[in-house]
Amino acid sequence: MSDQAAIGLIGLGTMGANLALNIAEAGHRIAVHNRSPDKTRAFHEQAGALRDRIVPTETLEDLVDALASPRTILMMVPAGAPVADQIDALVPLLAEGDILIDGGNSDWTDSRDRATALGDRGIGFLGLGVSGGAEGARHGPSLMAGGHEAAWAAAETVLTSIAARFGDVPCAAYFGDGGAGHYVKTVHNGIEYADMQMIAEIYGLMRDGQGRTAADISAVFDRWNGAALESYLVEIAAEVAAVIDPATGRPILDVIADRAGQKGTGRWTVMDAQRRAAPLPAVEAAVTARVLSGEAALRAEGEHLFPESDALPPLTDAELEGALIAGKILAYSQGFTLLSVARGEEGWIMPLDTVARTWRAGCIIRSAMLDDMATALEEGTCARPLAFAPTFAERLRAHVPALRRVVAAAVAAGLPVPALSAALQHFDQLRQSRGTANMIQALRDRFGAHGFERTDRPGEGGQHGPWVATDGSA
Amino acid sequence: MSDQAAIGLIGLGTMGANLALNIAEAGHRIAVHNRSPDKTRAFHEQAGALRDRIVPTETLEDLVDALASPRTILMMVPAGAPVADQIDALVPLLAEGDILIDGGNSDWTDSRDRATALGDRGIGFLGLGVSGGAEGARHGPSLMAGGHEAAWAAAETVLTSIAARFGDVPCAAYFGDGGAGHYVKTVHNGIEYADMQMIAEIYGLMRDGQGRTAADISAVFDRWNGAALESYLVEIAAEVAAVIDPATGRPILDVIADRAGQKGTGRWTVMDAQRRAAPLPAVEAAVTARVLSGEAALRAEGEHLFPESDALPPLTDAELEGALIAGKILAYSQGFTLLSVARGEEGWIMPLDTVARTWRAGCIIRSAMLDDMATALEEGTCARPLAFAPTFAERLRAHVPALRRVVAAAVAAGLPVPALSAALQHFDQLRQSRGTANMIQALRDRFGAHGFERTDRPGEGGQHGPWVATDGSA
Numbered sequence: 001m002s003d004q005a006a007i008g009l010i011g012l013g014t015m016g017a018n019l020a021l022n023i024a025e026a027g028h029r030i031a032v033h034n035r036s037p038d039k040t041r042a043f044h045e046q047a048g049a050l051r052d053r054i055v056p057t058e059t060l061e062d063l064v065d066a067l068a069s070p071r072t073i074l075m076m077v078p079a080g081a082p083v084a085d086q087i088d089a090l091v092p093l094l095a096e097g098d099i100l101i102d103g104g105n106s107d108w109t110d111s112r113d114r115a116t117a118l119g120d121r122g123i124g125f126l127g128l129g130v131s132g133g134a135e136g137a138r139h140g141p142s143l144m145a146g147g148h149e150a151a152w153a154a155a156e157t158v159l160t161s162i163a164a165r166f167g168d169v170p171c172a173a174y175f176g177d178g179g180a181g182h183y184v185k186t187v188h189n190g191i192e193y194a195d196m197q198m199i200a201e202i203y204g205l206m207r208d209g210q211g212r213t214a215a216d217i218s219a220v221f222d223r224w225n226g227a228a229l230e231s232y233l234v235e236i237a238a239e240v241a242a243v244i245d246p247a248t249g250r251p252i253l254d255v256i257a258d259r260a261g262q263k264g265t266g267r268w269t270v271m272d273a274q275r276r277a278a279p280l281p282a283v284e285a286a287v288t289a290r291v292l293s294g295e296a297a298l299r300a301e302g303e304h305l306f307p308e309s310d311a312l313p314p315l316t317d318a319e320l321e322g323a324l325i326a327g328k329i330l331a332y333s334q335g336f337t338l339l340s341v342a343r344g345e346e347g348w349i350m351p352l353d354t355v356a357r358t359w360r361a362g363c364i365i366r367s368a369m370l371d372d373m374a375t376a377l378e379e380g381t382c383a384r385p386l387a388f389a390p391t392f393a394e395r396l397r398a399h400v401p402a403l404r405r406v407v408a409a410a411v412a413a414g415l416p417v418p419a420l421s422a423a424l425q426h427f428d429q430l431r432q433s434r435g436t437a438n439m440i441q442a443l444r445d446r447f448g449a450h451g452f453e454r455t456d457r458p459g460e461g462g463q464h465g466p467w468v469a470t471d472g473s474a
Numbered sequence: 475m476s477d478q479a480a481i482g483l484i485g486l487g488t489m490g491a492n493l494a495l496n497i498a499e500a501g502h503r504i505a506v507h508n509r510s511p512d513k514t515r516a517f518h519e520q521a522g523a524l525r526d527r528i529v530p531t532e533t534l535e536d537l538v539d540a541l542a543s544p545r546t547i548l549m550m551v552p553a554g555a556p557v558a559d560q561i562d563a564l565v566p567l568l569a570e571g572d573i574l575i576d577g578g579n580s581d582w583t584d585s586r587d588r589a590t591a592l593g594d595r596g597i598g599f600l601g602l603g604v605s606g607g608a609e610g611a612r613h614g615p616s617l618m619a620g621g622h623e624a625a626w627a628a629a630e631t632v633l634t635s636i637a638a639r640f641g642d643v644p645c646a647a648y649f650g651d652g653g654a655g656h657y658v659k660t661v662h663n664g665i666e667y668a669d670m671q672m673i674a675e676i677y678g679l680m681r682d683g684q685g686r687t688a689a690d691i692s693a694v695f696d697r698w699n700g701a702a703l704e705s706y707l708v709e710i711a712a713e714v715a716a717v718i719d720p721a722t723g724r725p726i727l728d729v730i731a732d733r734a735g736q737k738g739t740g741r742w743t744v745m746d747a748q749r750r751a752a753p754l755p756a757v758e759a760a761v762t763a764r765v766l767s768g769e770a771a772l773r774a775e776g777e778h779l780f781p782e783s784d785a786l787p788p789l790t791d792a793e794l795e796g797a798l799i800a801g802k803i804l805a806y807s808q809g810f811t812l813l814s815v816a817r818g819e820e821g822w823i824m825p826l827d828t829v830a831r832t833w834r835a836g837c838i839i840r841s842a843m844l845d846d847m848a849t850a851l852e853e854g855t856c857a858r859p860l861a862f863a864p865t866f867a868e869r870l871r872a873h874v875p876a877l878r879r880v881v882a883a884a885v886a887a888g889l890p891v892p893a894l895s896a897a898l899q900h901f902d903q904l905r906q907s908r909g910t911a912n913m914i915q916a917l918r919d920r921f922g923a924h925g926f927e928r929t930d931r932p933g934e935g936g937q938h939g940p941w942v943a944t945d946g947s948a
Contacts, residue, residue, distance in 0.1 A: 014923070133922040196914050204910035233917060240916040243939060248930065252939050253912055257927035260911035261918065271748050274741050279762040281892070285899065288753040292903045293911035298859070302905035305867050306874070364921055385772070393779050400780070408882040411898065416906060418755070418899035424885065425759065425892035429766045431776035432890060436678035437734035437767035438727055440670050442714040443707060444735065447838055448607040449488070453731035456722065465717060465726055 004068035005031040005055050007158050009076060010086060012043045015130065016076030018137035019103065019162070024050040026161040031055040031066035060093055070097040072155050074128075079106040087114065096122035099151045103128045105265060108146075108179030108186055115147045115178045124151030127178075129185020131363035132164065140164035142362035143172035144188070144355075146180030146348070164362025166371070171362045175355070176348030183272075183342060184355055187335050190269030190283040192233075192365050193262075194331035197286035197419040199237050202320050205406070209312030209415050214251030218242035220317055228325050228395075231367030260290045269338075278341040281422035282331035289418055312413040315406055322402025323420060329396060330423035332373060333387035353378040387427065400427065478542035479505040479529050481632050483550060484560060486517045489604065490550030492611035493577065493636070498524040500635040505529040505540035534567055544571040546629050548602075553580040561588065570596035573625045577602045579739060582620075582653030582660055589621045589652045598625030601652075603659020605837035606638065614638035616836035617646035618662070618829075620654030620822070638836025640845070645836045649829070650822025657746075657816060658829055661809050664743030664757040666707075666839050667736075668805035671760035671893040673711050676798050679880070683786030683889050688725030692716035694791055702799050702869075705841030734764045743812075752815040755896035756805035763892055786887040789880055796876025797894060803870060804897035806847060807861035827852040861901065874901065 005028075009020045012034040020043070023030045030053060034040040037058045044056040057063040064071060071094065077086050083102055090100065100123060102111060111127025118125040129144035130137065143163045145152055152174040163172035175184050199221075206212045206220065218241035225234045245252040266287045273280045292299070336352055343350040356374035359365055376389035386392055403424055410417040429435065442465065444450040451462040479502075483494045486508040494517070497504045504527060508514045511532045518530040531537040538545060545568065551560050557576055564574065574597060576585060585601025592599040603618035604611065617637045619626055626648040637646035649658050673695075680686045680694065692715035699708045719726040740761045747754045766773070810826050817824040830848035833839055850863035860866055881898055884891040903909065916939060918924040925936040 135921070196917055199917070200910040200913040203913045207910070232921075236917055236920045237913065240913075240920050240939065240941070243941065246940060253916055255928050255930060256912040256916050256939075257929050257932070258909040258911040258915075259927060260914040261924055267748050267751070271745050274745050274748070274758075274761070277741070277765045279758070279765055281759070281762055284748075284753070284758050285755070285896075287748070288755055288900070289903060289909075290911065290914070291751045291753055292900075293909055293914075295904075296907070299904055299909065300907040301858075301862060302901075303907040305862055306871065306901075306905040308871070308875075384775075388775060388779055397780065397782070401782075404885055404888070408885045411878055411882045411885065411895075414878070414902050414905070416899055416902040416909075418896075418903065421885075421895050421899050422759075422892075425890055425895050426762070426766075427776075427780075428888050428890040429763060429892065430769075430773055431780040431888070433770070433774040433777040435732040435763075435767055435773065435890075436674040436681070437732040437764065438730040439674040439677045439711065439714075440734040440764070440767075441732075442727055442730050443670055443673070443710055446710045446714050447609070447706075450735055453733060454729050455731050456729060458731070465714065465730075466720060467714070467717065 005029040005066050006068060006072070007031075008033065008063050008067050008071065008073040010034070010063070010073060011076035012039050013076065014134045015103070015137045017043055018134055019074070019076060019130070019141070020054065021047065021050055022138055022140070022162045023158065024053040026158070027053075028158055028161070029053050029055065031057050031063050033057045033060065033063040060089060064090075064093045069095070070099060070124075070154065071095070072099045072101065072158070074101045074103050076103050079104040079110075083110070087118070091118075091121065091123065094123055097124065099124035099126070099154055101126040101128050101151075101155060103130045105185070105263065106182050107268060108182035110179070111146065111182045112178035119148060124148045124154065126151045126155060127180075127182040128159070129181050129188065131185060131188055133364065136164065136362050140171075140362050142358055142366070144181045144184040144358060145172070145174045146176055146178060146182060146184070148177070149174065166357065166360040169357060171358045171360060173354050173358045175350040176343075176346070178346065180346070180348045180350060183346075184339070184350070184358075186265050186269050186272070187339055188359060188363060188365060189265035190280060191332060191335040193266040193286035193290070194282040194419050194423075195233050195328065195365055197289050198282075198324055198327045198331065199233060201417045201420050202324050203237070203241075205312065205315065205320065205410060205415055205417070209410070209413055210315070214241045214253045220320075224321050224324070228369070229321065229328070231369065232364060233367075258293055259296065260293045262287070262290045266290070272342070273338050276338065276341050276345060278338045280334045280338060281426045282327070282334055282419045285418035285422040309414045310412055312415060313409040315409055319402040319405055322399040323406035326396055326399035326403040327420045327423045328369070329392050330387060330427050331419070333385045333392070334423075334426065336373075336377065336386045385430070387430070396427070400424070479503040479540050480542060480546070481505075482507065482537050482541050482545065482547040484508070484537070484547060485550035486513050487550065488608045489577070489611045491517055492608055493548070493550060493604070493615075494528065495521065495524055496612055496614070496636045497632065498527040500632075501527075502632055502635070503527050503529065505531050505537050507531045507534065507537040534563060538564075538567045543569070544573060544598075544628065545569075546573045546575065546632070548575045548577050550577050553578045553584075557584070561592070565592070565595065565597065568597055571598065573598035573600065573628055575600040575602050575625075575629060577604050579659070579737065580656050581742060582656035584653070585620065585656045586652035593622060598622045598628065600625045600629060601654075601656040602633070603655050603662065605659060605662055607838065610638065610836050614645075614836050616832055616840070618655045618658040618832060619646070619648045620650055620652060620656060620658070622651070623648065640831065640834035643831060645832045645834060647828050647832045649824040650817075650820070652820065654820070654822045654824060657820075658813070658824070658832075660739050660743050660746070661813055662833060662837060662839060663739035664754060665806060665809040667740040667760035667764070668756040668893050668897075669707050669802065669839055671763050672756075672798055672801045672805065673707060675891045675894050676794050677711070677715075679786065679789065679794065679884060679889055679891070683884070683887055684789070688715045688727045694794075698795050698798070702843070703795065703802070705843065706838060707841075732767055733770065734767045736761070736764045740764070746816070747812050750812065750815050750819060752812045754808045754812060755900045756801070756808055756893045759892035759896040783888045784886055786889060787883040789883055793876040793879055796873040797880035800870055800873035800877040801894045801897045802843070803866050804861060804901050805893070807859045807866070808897070808900065810847075810851065810860045859904070861904070870901075874898070
């Protein structure tokens with residue numbers, strides 16, 4: 001029995017291999033398997049001091065035989081059909097009570113359906129969001145779990161032992177049944193899109209509006225990383241801006257093409273948000289920006305047709321920093337509101353402060369500010385936006401004026417700031433007690449007899465203007 | 475045979491009843507049916523001079539018997555399950571070659587699936603987008619058809635005879651198989667959302683930023699309706715702003731609650747656009763604004779927490795008009811680009827100039843500008859945005875400066891202009907040949923080894939920065 005492994009892992013790509021090493025290093029015996037046995041053998045041979053805790057297996061049957069019962073298998077294969085195929089291949093080999101964990105970037109609705117289907121066959125299932133890239137996988141990722149609670153109870157010890165830690169607290173948590181874990185990961189990625197896009201926008205203002213060098217911009221991000229904006233993304237923004245391309249001797253940022261890829265999670269997030277009527281304008285803007293980054297020929301034609309550009313009005317570094325702080329708070333606030341809506345609709349546990357805590361280390365959006373967000377979300381009721389929590393409302397009062405100046409300046413100069421601008425527009429709508437939808441509703445009643453509510457008869461919908469016939473033909 | 479009706483219609487709600495009268499008035503004999511026979515009888519009795527051409531029927535069997543063969547039946551029942559149930563009830567009564575037309579606001583994917591399912595049984599099907607509200611249905615709607623081409627050929631004469639006309643050209647067209655017609659209608663509605671939202675934003679600047687009365691605002695819209703912005707929506711904006719509420723003696727706009735309803739087509743449009751990676755920022759902003767209009771308590775709290783407001787910098791009426799012209803062109807350009815992408819992906823005919831022509835009269839977004847758009851889309855290649863067509867590029871060069879001044883002023887004053895702002899941000903990204911996605915891609919390569927393209931080696935993806943180990947562990 002002591003020979004048997006505590007956990008199995010399938011798929012020795014970058015993430016899988018690094019997670020396997022991480023698990024072994026945490027003291028667990030792990031059986032590994034890859035479609036190609038050569039890869040499995042090579043992985044085992046290169047595992048150095050950890051070799052003894054790693055059991056290479058050539059077939060799925062070998063893998064299953066190598067595991068202590070109940071068996072726990074972590075699948076690190078590409079999302080979509082490969083995960084489905086892997087599950088189909090494994091199920092006949094498993095016994096009731098065994099557990100499958102999908103650690104890929106799966107669509108949360110797939111995880112929801114798989115939890116149901118596997119549960120019906122007595123197999124435990126976790127959909128596990130893993131963030132932190134290759135480095136995180138190796139030394140401590142952020143882990144967001146959803147699925148069967150009993151499966152979490154069984155796998156918790158191993159998963160917690162390999163997770164990143166913020167102080168003493170491991171960044172691993174269970175958020176609810178079905179696809180809860182992958183849902184949290186998807187929203188994490190959506191926020192990551194907004195975070196990166198806002199950094200890119202501020203970078204663009206410094207580069208194109210202020211004519212600053214990459215080295216100078218690096219120094220600015222580096223300074224910001226020592227204060228309110230302390231975060232992994234700002235840290236590596238400073239880092240990449242300082243790097244010189246060995247081939248040309250130029251700053252590498254100036255050599256990298258302005259085309260950003262995407263793997264779909266950002267888009268999934270905004271589509272889900274639209275479906276729930278809890279939209280995420282800052283993330284939507286970031287997803288759109290990535291799409292447009294792929295349209296180089298069109299943008300060249302656009303610049304040719306519309307070359308006009310005014311100088312960027314003067315902006316201090318403190319204003320740019322304030323804009324990024326305010327924009328970031330607003331984007332995160334939108335993201336947490338979506339989580340709150342989804343939690344209610346799906347019946348998930350998902351305490352928002354635990355989500356924030358799980359993101360404090362290990363994952364790509366880790367930052368000092370997330371610790372304060374965890375505290376604020378603990379105090380606040382979940383129905384209120386994070387932006388309205390006292391500590392963040394105070395920061396917004398301090399920094400939104402800078403965000404306004406930066407967005408207005410960029411608009412005047414014709415430099416795009418879509419995510420910062422979308423965050424601000426959303427905020428300005430949220431602080432307008434009397435909006436302008438009365439005009440929209442008047443128009444809708446005028447052309448379609450859709451009805452409206454009167455301010456002097458609140459709660460009574462279906463009122464009509466004198467332009468609508470009242471004989472029922474409306 | 476001469477007694478038999480040319481077409482049958484099911485569902486005598488507002489839209490159905492008005493379409494039936496329209497069809498009868500156009501000289502066609504029409505058999506009508508409603509779930510409740512009382513409604514059918516009442517409709518027939520109130521049809522006045524048109525009574526003789528209308529055949530009331532009590533059962534579906536009666537309806538089917540009343541029709542000339544091949545039978546054509548227009549269903550005007552609510553989208554979703556009611557349409558599916560109606561089809562299920564009708565199919566057993568029909569013969570091969572008969573035709574069903576769904577004139578409701580159906581999801582285009584439902585129409586696609588129904589065309590396939592009915593086609594397999596030898597029944598012709600059209601998914602028909604009908605725009606124009608009750609008035610349009612009675613006197614001439616805009617009709618957007620998709621489905622079986624043979625069904626269109628059979629129904630074309632009747633449908634064309636009841637459609638709105640722009641000059642001599644009927645606003646009715648066939649756009650391709652499956653859900654093409656309902657797709658065009660959905661995008662129409664998305665554009666309608668943006669159109670109305672931009673009107674509401676300009677109204678808000680006049681009301682809240684310039685302190686103008688509804689009567690004054692009405693006069694401004696009325697003037698604009700006599701020039702470049704001539705359109706049904708600007709016309710009725712002027713009209714509703716002038717109306718006095720009989721109950722209070724106040725302008726009715728000031729009595730209508732600022733909460734706008736929505737029936738889903740706007741949201742469908744932006745979700746479909748996201749799925750196709752052809753995003754519609756102006757429509758997204760408009761959908762979000764409607765969602766936020768429903769959050770009155772939250773907005774009141776927001777205003778309390780963040781009361782700061784600077785005065786709106788001076789803006790002339792010409793600047794406000796220019797902003798609305800530019801915003802409108804940009805929103806429509808985004809919409810036509812989505813149609814172009816969808817057409818390619820779905821294999822639809824859907825000439826974009828025909829779409830614009832079909833929208834010139836009858837529908838809610840009808841306007842003088844759509845005639846120019848039809849001409850521009852005829853000349854242009856479909857892959858280029860409408861905004862880049864010479865006549866519209868020229869208008870944008872003339873009016874974008876006003877849009878910039880208006881958005882910058884609103885941002886400074888804290889008055890929301892989300893759709894105008896989103897349209898402008900999209901435009902500014904489209905005219906930036908060197909964007910800032912190089913920063914995003916540098917970050918993605920730094921944390922996830924996602925790779926980038928180098929500007930000096932175009933077409934070779936998968937390059938990495940010196941921060942990435944090249945031994946494959948990335």
